[in-house]
Amino acid sequence: MALAISLLAILIAVGALAHNGLEGRRHHVRQIEEFYLTRYWRLLDDLPSDALICGDSSGQETADQKAAYVRSARLYLRLCEDELEIRERGMVSDDTWDDWVKGMNNQLDRWPVSIEWQNIRDGALKQQTRKQFKHLRQVEGSVKLYDPCKWKRRSMRWYHGL
Template sequence: MHEIWEAVSAIASVLTALAVIFAIMQLVTARKQRHREFELVYVQRYWSIVDRLSFDIGVEIPVAGLNETDAKLCLQYLRLCEDELDLRKRRFVTDETWEIWKQGIRFQVARKPFAELMKSDVVKTLDLLPPFHIDPAKSDPLALSNFLKRWYGLL
């Protein structure tokens, strides 16, 4: 009889461990889904800015050639980049999304009119974008181990 209780106890322990593992996996999955929904808001902000520009964002135009609306939209884009860096730093952007955003920010900010704006007084209001733009070693404002990234649903 004692052996039966030991077997039942062992099975119950295994089932409890499996339930805990399943609960943790559900928590991490829910966090990742929340991140994805949040990231979508910023993708929508990006397209809202790009769609309102009177020029194709793939075409380089000097700042002097911008109309007033485009100049404001270009500044909004730089602020969006700053916000994206801040979100990454605060653990709201997944690694997969960050790789895309990082490349896009680096590419676009290195081109006119954004590169010219980065040399202007506008950068005084930005904390994260100027060092990110200048130093390729500062490629990720988030400094977490892969274990913690996984825990927060970022991997």
């Protein structure tokens, strides 16, 4: 009887440790998502107001306004590539990823991001950025939403807190 109680106590302790480890991974994933969400909102806060309400450039911008649009669009594109890279490493949950990748696809088609993305993808900046944005290039226009996460099996995703 004492052996059975000892084995039960060991199983409970192992289960508790496993549960704590899983919760720790989930907490880590949530912290990373929160960090990137904060970066995203900071970018939106710094974006010129015209870019938030207009669907396209008026063509009447000053040089400073154009520079602000370009800077904001490039920072957003870099943020997207960073998010894709952390998803590849398994540090973004499945639910969050679904929202992020849909938002990326949407923003790649909206001004001012669309203009800067076109310059990077196949325009004036193509030579300088050929080896950059490898994941973002796959997001654009993908019929099935792109997911760089290496863990395709549901059990592995669950185990890593995704």
